[in-house]
Amino acid sequence: xxxxxxxxxxxxxxxxxxxxxxxxxxxxxxxxxxxxxxxxxxxxxxxxxxxxxxxxxxxxxxxxxxxxxxxxxxxxxxxxxxxxxxxxxxxxxxxxxxxxxxxxxxxxxxxxxxxxxxxxxxxxxxxxxxxxxxxxxxxxxxxxxxxxxxxxxxxxxxxxxxxxxxxxxxxxxxxxxxxxxx
Numbered sequence: 001x002x003x004x005x006x007x008x009x010x011x012x013x014x015x016x017x018x019x020x021x022x023x024x025x026x027x028x029x030x031x032x033x034x035x036x037x038x039x040x041x042x043x044x045x046x047x048x049x050x051x052x053x054x055x056x057x058x059x060x061x062x063x064x065x066x067x068x069x070x071x072x073x074x075x076x077x078x079x080x081x082x083x084x085x086x087x088x089x090x091x092x093x094x095x096x097x098x099x100x101x102x103x104x105x106x107x108x109x110x111x112x113x114x115x116x117x118x119x120x121x122x123x124x125x126x127x128x129x130x131x132x133x134x135x136x137x138x139x140x141x142x143x144x145x146x147x148x149x150x151x152x153x154x155x156x157x158x159x160x161x162x163x164x165x166x167x168x169x170x171x172x173x174x175x176x177x178x179x180x181x182x
Contacts, residue, residue, distance in 0.1 A: 002080050003027075004107050006041060010084070011112055013056050019049045020094070022101045022113040024087060024123055031104035031114045034144040040073075040083040044097060044115060044123075047090040057084065087123065117145045118152055122159035129163040143172055 014021045023031065025042025045053060047069075054064060054072065062074040062084065073085040089097060101113035115123075124138040145151065153173065160169035 002082075003041065004110060006081060006084065007107060007110055007112070009060065010041075010043070011110075014045075017049070017052060017056075019045060019052070020098045021045045022097065022115045023106060024115055024120060025085070027106055028114045028120055029141060029144065031106050032117055032120075032145065032148060034141070036141070040085055042085045042087070044087045044089060046094050046098075047088040050086075050088050053086060117148050118155045118159070121145055121156050122163075125159045125163040125165045125168075128165055128168065135168070139168060139172065146172060 010021075013019075022028075022044050023042070024044050025040070026036055026038030027041060029036060050072070054067075054074075057074045058064065060076075061078070061081070062076050064072060065075050065083075066073045070088050071086065072088070073083060075083045097115055097119055098113075100116045100119070102116060103111050104114045105111050106114070121142050124142050128135045128138050146153070146156065157166075157169055157173075160166050
């Protein structure tokens with residue numbers, strides 16, 4: 001996939017249209033120093049910008065392969081242009097996420113807003129709630145995020161509680177504390 005070209009196309013559009021956006025998924029993990037394979041690009045945006053975003057993607061030849069109130073994914077028939085996924089948020093959730101993004105280096109010399117690590121954990125806890133088959137992959141990513149300096153475990157715990165995943169939180173934090181000699 002031509003990640004850099006796709007990033008630039010999307011970022012130019014977001015900024016031209018005044019759309020709040022932030023990177024989530026594997027490229028957000030990469031921005032925090034954790035590499036894992038990916039075949040797509042994942043963004044979080046405000047729900048109210050959904051129609052504009054989908055129209056722009058379709059004008060570029062992307063097809064909407066799935067769409068719901070909170071999520072959509074788009075694929076391009078040319079394999080080099082790949083797949084793009086969007087999570088749509090609104091209200092207090094959107095306000096919290098977008099006020100706490102950090103501009104980080106993502107690819108080459110390209111920087112863009114990335115959600116804070118705790119919010120990535122929240123998205124992953126939510127994903128596990130909705131699709132328990134994703135737990136192994138999500139837990140591996142969460143483990144890496146929890147190793148970042150300054151991660152707020154109290155905030156992380158609240159997300160696990162909110163999404164009914166507190167046992168998984170205890171599994172990860174217990175394992176982390178054992179490794180640290182607690």
